[in-house]
Amino acid sequence: MIPVQGFEGKRVAVLGLGRSGLAAAHALEEGGAEALCWDDSEQGRLRAEGQGLLLHDLTKQGAFENVSALIVSPGIPHLYPAPHPVIALAWAAGVPVDNDIGLFFRSYATNDWNAFDRTPQVIAVTGSNGKSTTSALIHHILQASGRPSQLAGNIGRGVLDIEPAHDGEVIVLELSSYQTELARALTPDVAVWTNLSADHLDRHAGMGGYFNAKRRLFAEGGPERAVIGIDEIEGQFLANQTATAAGEDRVISVSVERKLTSNGWSVFAKKGFLAEWRKGRQVASIDLRGIAGLPGAHNHQNACSAYAACRAVGIGPRQIEAALHTFAGLPHRSQTVAEHCGIRFVNDSKATNVDSAAKALQAFQKVRWICGGLQKEGGLNALLPHLGNVKKAYVIGREAENFARQLSCDTAVCGSMQEAVSQALADAQEGDVVLLAPAAASFDQYDSFEARGDDFVDCVNRVIAE
Structure with missing residues (x-):
């Protein structure tokens, strides 16, 4: 578990007691805060009580007196189509609203890191389609290459439920638009944008709101490296906004629709072959056609994104190629x-x-x-x-x-x-x-x-x- 930092001796409310909410409550208490828990369902409240957590009815007047923050689970609307009544009460009381992703990024780094030979890193993956497969594939490549890694977020474990960092470890987070939209801290070392298509439009009041919710992963903290699929105009816009100069290698562009041979850094798949280009020349190539766990162009896009993310943290092309062949795929995804x-x-x-x-x-x-x-x-x-x-x-x-x-x-x-x-x-x-x-x-x-x-x-x- 990651003990939450910054709330020692303070009262913090938690709304929504599913997987992420329960993990957030326990992590807050592990860090010295008092977690005040509430869920709209009686089942959720009983589950929290069974784990020794303190219930606190956040719907009552005065519920936010002496409360330092409200932590909200991803499924609870906080803006569109309408904010949850408890969130509106927190706003009225001037209480900051955050989520478990924000708590993770403010709490993951500790003084223990000073003794590490290699600083831990975080790769965060978002997008409309393929982010689960891409996240799992990155995790698989890292482990197959001998790098310690944990997988969390919208896949696997809750972000605060993972183990504290090991020397040189890479945490891979799959993040949905619900998670990126509200988090007050978003500071991954590598941020990955797979693609964008219409989804969750009621929650974000249209494509513009949906795009901006995901864009926050790249705009709030500014990742050291950004892997961005540019087969839609939103990705092209984001890549341009993220880059600070033509031909720099901060942005790794990804495509499965065209060859990318500019002076920058790119990874693309064409006719079943993945190619990496840097500074106008090809530096690596992988035949994806015979990889059973990654069938079709959409999985080739996932492979390109995962390849680029792993290259950004120092994994070699041949190590990545070997790991791709041992990836079994995820349940319910091709x-x-x-x-x-x-x-x-x-x-x-x-x-x-x-x-x-x-x-x-x-x-x-x-x-x-x-x-x-x-x-x-x-x-x-x-x-x-x-x-x-x-x-x-x-x-x-x-x-x-x-x-x-x-x-x-x-x-x-x-x-x-x-x-x-x-x-x-x-x-x-x-x-x-x-x-x-x-x-x-x-x-x-x-x-x-x-x-x-x-x-x-x-x-x-x-x-x-x-």
Whole structure:
């Protein structure tokens, strides 16, 4: 655990008692503060009480008397579509609002570091799609290369629940827009921007707010190195704003759409080959085509971003190449779960928006596509140009008929996952890929995208066994 610094002997309120909130409360107390905990749900409050934490009703008048700060969990809205009532009370009382990410960056470095031979570093990864795979891949490369590393944030453990730094360690953080938007301290050594596409627009009041929430990772503290995907205009803008001179190597530009050969530092993938260029010449190349854990152009983008981040902390190209070949991928992200009679079954339940589903569809030929769920704002029009590889779509979800009507390919309305998998297998031929890439949230039928992916895996195993 990382003891929180700066609140010794003070009262600090914690709103939201999920994984990050509970970790924040314990870390505050470990650092000498008094944590005053509250959750809107009785279940959350009981969980906190069971861990010995002090409950304090933050909804009551006067709840913020002698309170030094309010720490808010990521899922709680603090601006759009409307601030949570407790946050409004904190504002009225003049109490600063922060989150566990802000606490981490103010508390991670300690006097113990003076005795280290090599200063610990933090790599923070954000973006719309691929940030989990990119973060896990960076962590995997570091460990395979002999560098101590911990993985935390929006993946793995809460940021305050990790162990204090070791000599030369690299902490890899996956950070969502919910986490970067509110944190008062954001000072990674290396910041990574994968890409940007429409998502969480209600929470950020549109694309501008969404972009600015993620941009704070690069603007608040100023990382020593910035790895920035420039295949969208937002990334191009960010790279230009981050660089201080033409041709400098503070920014490492990443692309999977074009060759980057300027005088700066760049990493790009073209026709399945990753290339690193510096000062106008190629310095390394890796063939990505045979790496089973990283199929498709979207995973090649993840590989480029992870490669660049690891190069920024001193890992050599050959070490990175060896580690890429041993990366198994993450569950629910282009995960091959079975092969049967020449038919491959791929679980990409994390493809919860149109952009990520489009990238999954482009990664495979002859696709039997399982899709549908709680549709997000913007509709499916942006997905239609990417259905060329789809032999047939099998639509699930409570609004399956409406979802199917928006598609321009052959469709079957299935409703349930079991029916979709059964029909897809019955129709499939050798060489086909049965792909779950929903292009929608899971909450109409499942508690999470993980639960949806697990159901897909279970259904595949049952159908194959019949």
